[in-house]
Amino acid sequence: MKILCWNCRGLGNPRTVRFLQLLLKKEVPTMVFLVETKLDARAMERIRCKLGLQRCFTVDRVGLSGGLALLWVGEIQLQIKSFSRGHVDSIILSESGVASWCFTGFYGNPIASLRSDSWELLRRLQDQMHLPWLCAGDFNEILYAHEKSGMAARSQRQMDGFRQVLSDCDLADLGFEGAAFTWCNGRAGDGMIRERLDRCVVNERWLNSFPMARVYHLGGTSSDHLPILLDLEGVKAQMAHRPKYRKLYRFEAMWLREEDCEGIITREWHQDSNLSGVELVSGKLRAVASQLQAWNW
Incomplete structure (x- = not known):
């Protein structure tokens, strides 16, 4: 099973849709979580048909921004638990209809002063969590100083807030393979800023259920965010025979x-x-x- 997460920055551009079609053809994910679709449910249904996926749950845009979409293939039994402008929470069911684990597609508030609201949302979700839990998407925040390159350093208070909510929710970052950063502001020279804003975090029960899971930062994007791909069985790594990504040691x-x-x-x-x-x-x-x-x- 593979899960693709991407802040696509709008699906109104045919070029972005074509890129997504090619990405799905190459990686064949079972589930796709999209952030910043900038579409309503009717428009997202047309995109679903173009992508060839059988199921779709949409959180409509507000004005000209926002919008979330969770898409999945017909073989997957999935129930939506809750949703908001910043998340879609779901349960993956086994063939017998029993709840197996939870997937939360997440979008951290892009306004720094309001990001604490996103962290409180995570805490509320955790209070209701009794299953293996995977939470993935664009958190709009970094955990450590080395996850940012360029311009002024990230506020220590902001990073501390992110680390604290993961600790409170018993969630740990899954790591990754590929490029070090998932977002770039697109500027050149000294004005360039790059950050690792997109990630997958899991609780211990989920990791015990899927110990071979690997996260990959994919390239060739039409957005300012890279797509991230979670392979629950680690098959991609086994086929490519690539070594596991190792973060450089830095004293914090x-x-x-x-x-x-x-x-x-x-x-x-x-x-x-x-x-x-x-x-x-x-x-x-x-x-x-x-x-x-x-x-x-």
Whole structure:
């Protein structure tokens, strides 16, 4: 099973629809979650027919912006639980009709001052969650400073708010393979900004159910966002024989606020070693980095 998520920035452009058609032909996803369709239900139904998918649930645009759509193939048994301008919550049923797991297509408020409303929405969804849970889409926020490139650094308060809601909801980022960023403002030179705004987060029960799941950042987009593809069985990685993406280690300033951080550094730095000189220092740095990464997770 594959799930495609994409902030398409409007499906009124025939070029965007053609790109989506080609993408679906190549990747053959079972479910598709689209953000910023800028369409109403009637127009989205015409797009569904062009895409060749059998089912569609639409959240209409408001004015000339917004709009969400969840599309899926006929073999999937899916029930819509709730929806809003920022989410579509659904249950995937087994062949016997029993609830198996939940999928939430999510769109974080693009206005920074209102993003806390999106985080409260996630908390309300979590309060009702008793199944394996996958939440994916455009969160309009980053978790760490290295997920942004260009111009001023992201507000620490904004990142802390995102990290806190994931912690409160027992959700963890699934990681990814591919390009480091999913959004670009399209400018050149010093004016270029790139960020990782699109992602998949899951609770432990979902990860235990799908331990081979992999997320891919796809290219060639007609939008300022890259599509992301979640392969629940990791087949794409197995066929391509590509190594798993490994994030570069970066020390996060927020760690200094936690008492455990100093203890980890002190303990690892004073471990006995048979090395000396430069090898001793580099070995201790690697050990500290490894322990901090594990602690952070």
